[in-house]
Amino acid sequence: MKKFKFFTVISCVFLIFLSACNSNEQSSIKIAEVTRSLFYAPQYVAIEKGFFGDEGLDVELTTTWGGDKTMTALLSDGADVALVGSETSIYVYAQDSRDYAINFAQLTQTDGTFLVSKEPQPDFKWEDLKGSTFLGQRKGGMPQMVGEFVLKNHNIDPHADLNLLQNVDFANIPGAFVSGDADYVQLFEPTASTFEKEGSGHIVASFGEESGHVPYTVFMTKQSFIDKNEEEVMKFTKAIYKAQQWVQEHSAEEIAKVIQPYFEDTELDMLAASIDRYKDQGSFATDPILDEEEWNNLKDIMGEAGELPAGDLSYDDLVNTKFAEDVIED
Template sequence: MSVRRKSALVLLVAMLTLLTAACGNKGKDTEKLTTVKFSEVIRSIFYAPHYVAMSKGFFEEQGLNVDMNTAQGSDKGAAALIAGTADISMVGPETSIYIYNQKGDKILKVFHQLTSKDGSFLLSREKLDDFKWSDVQGKTIIGWRPGSAPQMVMNSTLIKEQVKDAEVITNIASPAMAGAFTSGQGDFIQLFEPVASTLVKEGKAFYAASLGEAFGPFPETSYVATSDFIEDHPEIIQKFSNAVAEGAQWLTTASNDEIAEALTPFFEGTPEDLIIQSIERYKSQDTWPTNPEMTQAQFDTLQNVLIENGVLKSEEKIANMEEIVDMSFVKNIGKTD
C-alpha cells in the first residue's frame, strides 16, 4: 500500500470515528433530558413566556424535554393531572380550589403564577368609536365555559360596570367561538390573542375593550401539579420554574424580530405583525409579572370572584393559601446551590 493511500485510509478512519463519537454524544445528551408531560389550557400568545422558553431552549438548558399538548380547558388540564396523563398543567388556579373542595385523593398545587391579568379582549360586530360598558346592555356576548377564569372575569366586570340584561353565551367550545361569531352569532365576543387581532385585521370584528384593564389584577393562569408530583420531583418543578422565568425575562429585552422568530412556530399562519401587536397589548397591561409569585392579595381576589360568581360558597373558602399554593420554587429562581 502506498504512503498516500495509507494516509488517506487513516484520515477516513479518524473522520468516521469522530462522526460516530459525535452522534453517540448527541444521543446521550438527548437521553439526559427528563421528559415532562405538559398540558396547556389553550394556545394563546397570552402564554408567550412558556413558548419562548421552549423555542429558545431554556427548558433544555435546565435538562427538561417538554412534551406539550393543548387541553382546551382548565377542567381538562386538571383532569389530566389527576389521571396522570400530565405532570404539569397550565390552568386557571381556581381548578386547584375546586379539586381541594371535592376532598378527593389528589390535591393540585399552584407553584408558579404566569399571568396577573385576564388576557381576553371584547370585540364588537359593529364599530364603536367610544365604547362604554353600557353599550353591552341588552346585547349577546359569546363568552367562555361556565366556571372558567375568563367567564368569571367577564361576569364580574359586568357586575362592576352595572350592566344588566346582557346575555353571555357560554356553551360554545373555545375552538369554535370565532367561527360562531363570524357566521353571525352574537353582538360581541370575548377572545384571546392572536385570534382577537386576526378577526380585527380581517374586518370581521372591532376592538372594544380589554378585560384585563377593565377588571384589574387577577391571577388568571398558573402552573399546577399534584402535591404528590411536587413532593416526588422538586428538582423538576424548580427547573421548570427557572425556564419559564427566563422566558418572561427574555421578552422584556428582545427585539420585535427576535420575538416573532421565537413565537411563529407555535402560531403557524399568524402574520408576524399580529404576533408583535399581541405581545405589545399584553405588555401594556402588565400581563406577565416580574415576580411570578401568587400573593395572598391575589388569592383573596380569586376566591372573592369565585364567590361572586356562585361557584364557591363563603364557608368553602380556603383559609390557608398554602393548602393549594407552594411558592417556594418561585422564591428560589435565580439562586444557585
C-alpha cells in the same frame, strides 16, 4: 500493594466519569396546556430558547383543550405539570381530593380577553352593552367569571341586562360570532386583532385592564409529584423565570419570531401586534410568584360569579411559592 492502589485509582476515575455522565442526563416532564394561546408566550420561549434544556429538562408539550381535560390529565398522571387557570385547583381541592393540585409558578397575571363589537364604536361606553346580545365564555371558567366581574363593576347584570349566550364551545366562539347575531364577544389574541384587521370585529375594551391582577394561568402539579421531584420542579421554575425575564427584555417582534412555530397560521406582524397589546397591559407575569393578594382577588371574582366552593380555600394549602422565591434569590 501497588496493583491494588492502581485499580483503586482506576475505579475512582471510572466513578467520577459515571457521575459526570449522569449529571448530563435529562429529566422528562410532560406539560398539559389548557389551550394553545400566544397568551402563554413565555412558555413557548422557554422551550424554543432552550431554557428547559439548560436545566436538564426534556419537556413534552400537549394541548388538552379545556380545563376539565387538563385537570384529568394531571390527576391521572397523563401529565406531570398543567398550565391552566388556578380556579381549577380550587375546584379539585373542594372535591376532597387526597392528592390535589398545587400552584407553584404563575405565568399570566391578568385576564387575556378583549371585548369585541361587531360594529365600530369609537366612543364606546360600558353601558352600551345593555340590551345587547353578548356571546360569552364557558360557565365556571376564568374568562366567563372575569367577564361577569367586570360587567358588574360597571353596573351591568349579565343575566338581566344582556341576552347572554354561553352555549358555544371555546374553540367555536370566533366562528359563531362572525356567522351569528351577537353584538359583542369576549375573545383572546390573536383572534381579536385578526378580526379587527379583517373588519369582522372591533376591539373596544380590555377585560384584563379592568379586572386587575389575578393568577389567571398557572403551572400546577400534584403534591405527590413535588414530594418526589423537588429538584425537577425547581429547575422547571427556573426555566420559566428565565423566559419571563427574556420576554420582558425583548420586543414584541423578537418574541413573535421565537414563538411563530406554534402559530403557523398567524402572520408575524399580527403575532407581534397581539404580544405588544399583552405586554402593554402587563399580562405576562414578570416572575413566577403567585402572591396572596392575587389569590384573594381570584376568590372575589369566583364568589361574584357564584362559582366559589364552600369551605376553607387557603392560600397556604394551594399555593407553594418556595420554588419561585428560591430561583429569584439565586
